[in-house]
Amino acid sequence: xxxxxxxxxxxxxxxxxxxxxxxxxxxxxxxxxxxxxxxxxxxxxxxxxxxxxxxxxxxxxxxxxxxxxxxxxxxxxxxxxxxxxxxxxxxxxxxxxxxxxxxxxxxxxxxxxx
Amino acid sequence: xxxxxxxxxxxxxxxxxxxxxxxxxxxxxxxxxxxxxxxxxxxxxxxxxxxxxxxxxxxxxxxxxxxxxxxxxxxxxxxxxxxxxxxxxxxxxxxxxxxxxxxxxxxxxxxxxxxxxx
Numbered sequence: 297x298x299x300x301x302x303x304x305x306x307x308x309x310x311x312x313x314x315x316x317x318x319x320x321x322x323x324x325x326x327x328x329x330x331x332x333x334x335x336x337x338x339x340x341x342x343x344x345x346x347x348x349x350x351x352x353x354x355x356x357x358x359x360x361x362x363x364x365x366x367x368x369x370x371x372x373x374x375x376x377x378x379x380x381x382x383x384x385x386x387x388x389x390x391x392x393x394x395x396x397x398x399x400x401x402x403x404x405x406x407x408x409x410x
Numbered sequence: 411x412x413x414x415x416x417x418x419x420x421x422x423x424x425x426x427x428x429x430x431x432x433x434x435x436x437x438x439x440x441x442x443x444x445x446x447x448x449x450x451x452x453x454x455x456x457x458x459x460x461x462x463x464x465x466x467x468x469x470x471x472x473x474x475x476x477x478x479x480x481x482x483x484x485x486x487x488x489x490x491x492x493x494x495x496x497x498x499x500x501x502x503x504x505x506x507x508x509x510x511x512x513x514x515x516x517x518x519x520x521x522x523x524x525x526x527x528x
Contacts, residue, residue, distance in 0.1 A: 327514045336419075338501060338518040339455075346514065354515065386455060388516075394509030396443025396462060399516060401455035 298322050302387050302402035309377040309409045317372040317405050319387030326392040327399070328370040332356065332383040339386065345370055346392050377409045412437045412504045416519035423492045424527050430477075431487045431522045433502030441507035444478070444485045445516070449499040458500070461485065463507065489524075497526045 303318045321328065329344035331354075341354030345364040359381060361373040370389075374381060384406050390399035413436045423429035435444070446458040461469045461478050468476050473493075477486045489496055502519040 329515070331516075331518075336520060338414075338520040339516070340518075341515055344515060384453065388455075390514065392509065392514050394507065394513050396445075396460060396505050396507055397514075398457055398460065399514075404453045 300387055300389050300400050300402035302385075302405050304405060305403070306406045307408070309374075309407065311377060311379060311409060313377050315374050315377065317374075317385055317387075317407075319370045319372065319402060320368050321370075321387075321389040321400070322368065323389060323400070324367060325389040325400075326367070328364065328387065328389045329354070329399075330360070330362065330370070330372045331386045331388065333386060333404075334383050342372065342385075374407075377407075379409045381407065382409045383407060412439070412442075412506075412517045414502050414504050414517050414519040416502055416522050418522045419520070420523045420525070422525040422527055423489075425492055425494060427492055428488060428490045429492055429524065431489075431500050431502075431524065433485045433487070433519055435483050435485065435502070435504050437483070437504065439506055443505045443507055444476075445503040445505065446474070446476070446485075446487045447501045447503060447518075448496075449501065449521075450495075450497070455501075459487065492526045494526050494528060497524060499523050 330342040331339040343362040345351045387402040388399045391397040444461045448456045473490045499521045503516045
């Protein structure tokens with residue numbers, strides 16, 4: 297199993313550009329989510345999904361879009377990048393049994409918006 | 411809404427010594443789970459230990475153990491026999507314990523940076 301994979305590892309964008317951060321998992325997990333990590337802020341939830349076709353907003357959703365057409369993939373789209381979106385982005389997945397199942401994290405994508 | 415507070419932004423410990431990282435949380439939920447995650451310089455998030463709130467027994471994983479005080483809403487992590495590889499950011503996290511809307515989400519504290527000194 298590859299676990300949770302994310303691409304790219306690092307990206308530089310100019311303000312106003314759009315891009316998609318890719319996330320895939322091969323563990324057949326229902327739950328997938330995106331977090332951003334900023335210095336001194338911990339990890340904050342952007343969007344999450346409990347299955348194909350089902351998505352919802354987290355704590356900091358503005359400026360980001362998601363969709364989930366398959367169980368395996370959960371891409372995060374930045375529609376018009378802003379410097380405030382400079383961050384490290386983590387994708388995570390886990391079973392959705394409501395029993396505190398372990399969530400597995402990808403290696404992260406570092407994004408720099410100039 | 412849940413909140414998780416880690417009051418120690420940075421800590422250091424001598425190799426082979428014991429260190430305790432603090433975490434408090436606030437919730438109105440009765441069923442929940444608590445976690446400690448480790449983030450080494452590689453940035454990979456690694457689960458260290460998990461505690462079920464309905465269990466009074468403190469969780470242990472080798473050199474890692476927790477002191478879970480449910481009434482005080484406290485969940486500290488003790489690392490025994492500290493090793494250089496324990497140098498990392500440590501995050502405390504909360505998850506509701508039921509299926510449904512708002513479940514499965516992890517609420518994180520801001521982290522404690524631990525340095526193990528040779």
